[in-house]
Amino acid sequence: MVLMFSLQAIAQEDLKSTYSHYVDKQGNITLPQDYRRNWTFLGSYQVKSSNGKGWDTHNVYIQPEAVKAFRENGKFPDGAVLVKDVNSTQSEPLTTGLAYYSSDLQFTFMMVKDAEGRFPKNEAWAEGWGWALFKPGIAKSETENWKGSGLNNCFGCHLPAKNNDWVYTQGYQQVLQK
Amino acid sequence: MVLMFSLQAIAQEDLKSTYSHYVDKQGNITLPQDYRRNWTFLGSYQVKSSNGKGWDTHNVYIQPEAVKAFRENGKFPDGAVLVKDVNSTQSEPLTTGLAYYSSDLQFTFMMVKDAEGRFPKNEAWAEGWGWALFKPGIAKSETENWKGSGLNNCFGCHLPAKNNDWVYTQGYQQVLQK
Numbered sequence: 001m002v003l004m005f006s007l008q009a010i011a012q013e014d015l016k017s018t019y020s021h022y023v024d025k026q027g028n029i030t031l032p033q034d035y036r037r038n039w040t041f042l043g044s045y046q047v048k049s050s051n052g053k054g055w056d057t058h059n060v061y062i063q064p065e066a067v068k069a070f071r072e073n074g075k076f077p078d079g080a081v082l083v084k085d086v087n088s089t090q091s092e093p094l095t096t097g098l099a100y101y102s103s104d105l106q107f108t109f110m111m112v113k114d115a116e117g118r119f120p121k122n123e124a125w126a127e128g129w130g131w132a133l134f135k136p137g138i139a140k141s142e143t144e145n146w147k148g149s150g151l152n153n154c155f156g157c158h159l160p161a162k163n164n165d166w167v168y169t170q171g172y173q174q175v176l177q178k
Numbered sequence: 179m180v181l182m183f184s185l186q187a188i189a190q191e192d193l194k195s196t197y198s199h200y201v202d203k204q205g206n207i208t209l210p211q212d213y214r215r216n217w218t219f220l221g222s223y224q225v226k227s228s229n230g231k232g233w234d235t236h237n238v239y240i241q242p243e244a245v246k247a248f249r250e251n252g253k254f255p256d257g258a259v260l261v262k263d264v265n266s267t268q269s270e271p272l273t274t275g276l277a278y279y280s281s282d283l284q285f286t287f288m289m290v291k292d293a294e295g296r297f298p299k300n301e302a303w304a305e306g307w308g309w310a311l312f313k314p315g316i317a318k319s320e321t322e323n324w325k326g327s328g329l330n331n332c333f334g335c336h337l338p339a340k341n342n343d344w345v346y347t348q349g350y351q352q353v354l355q356k
Contacts, residue, residue, distance in 0.1 A: 017245060034356060036218070036219070036241065036352060036356075037218050037242055037245050037246075037352050037353060037356065038218075040214070040215050040216075040219075041214070041218075041237070041239075042278060044235070044237075044278070044280070044281060045277045045278065045279050046224065046277065046278040047272070047274050047276075047277045047278075048274065048275040048276065050274075052317070055199070057222070057318060059219070059222075061219075064215055064216065068215075085352075087352075090348075091320060094225070094333045094335065094338060094346075095335055095338060096225050096226065096228075096333070096335050097226040098225075098226065099223045099224065100223065100224040100225075101220060101221060101222065101223050101348065101349030102222070102349065102352065105352065130273050139247030154272060157272070157273055157274050159273065160272060160273055164210060165182065168272075170268075170270070170279065171279030171280065173215050174214060174263075174265075174280065174283065175215060178212060178214070178215065
């Protein structure tokens with residue numbers, strides 16, 4: 001009982017502490033450490049590479065506590081963080097035929113749910129989310145490249161999901177609908 | 179400090195307790211609860227469906243503590259559990275082009291690392307692993323369908339990975355090599 005209580009306390013702390021751990025007072029966004037091991041895998045998409053050659057695999061991660069909240073309320077709670085790795089995709093002939101799997105990380109996107117409109121003057125925050133881009137090995141969002149047209153690059157792909165709080169949840173049903 | 183200690187205690191307990199929680203005295207294997215939310219996503223493969231139509235997505239999960247051990251020792255520790263969901267794959271035209279994502283669960287495979295040769299008389303245990311198959315919604319392995327030729331169905335696909343402890347780790351490098 002003591003252990004279970006502690007685990008739950010940690011999980012709840014994780015979600016509530018988004019704005020102390022991953023977002024600073026100016027709204028600058030930092031990538032969480034080791035989210036691939038520690039967080040929940042929400043789902044993946046295979047999409048054509050932007051250069052037209054081959055496929056990219058998008059793997060999306062979220063805090064376990066945010067999954068718990070979504071299952072209860074059907075929406076992403078304040079402080080929910082979605083981390084999306086965009087990976088190159090490799091193929092290899094196996095006994096079952098040609099198999100595809102993620103190889104090199106190209107870059108990482110991150111969305112931080114903000115139900116309170118915390119950063120009205122920061123251009124990386126709009127439509128109820130903070131939006132961030134990271135190159136491999138870089139923990140700080142590339143804010144300089146992000147201003148002005150940067151967010152339009154996000155919205156171009158996410159616009160069809162606007163009425164679904166900007167997230168393509170159709171690929172995440174196995175986790176969100178438990 | 180107290181919370182961190184407790185979390186680590188839970189994680190270690192998780193790996194050590196494989197043979198009390200997920201495997202009974204006869205070697206019958208039970209599927210863990212809510213592994214998609216609670217465990218680490220190890221990686222995925224897209225392979226041609228066995229009926230030749232479309233693609234299946236194989237999503238593989240493992241205990242967080244087993245990842246920790248693999249990073250330290252380069253091998254799957256005793257008690258490591260790999261859970262593989264075989265999902266149908268759906269496609270949808272999005273603004274970035276045709277996108278693919280997992281839809282219905284077809285069935286789930288599970289491998290349990292046994293470094294001690296615990297069940298020499300149980301046919302579901304061979305080559306250092308226990309092997310199990312589950313249909314959706316069924317937590318007990320289908321042992322009746324598993325005897326005799328059942329394991330050969332596993333080995334047919336896993337044989338090329340025999341010298342790698344039977345696991346295709348090439349698709350899991352982002353997690354295992356941290």
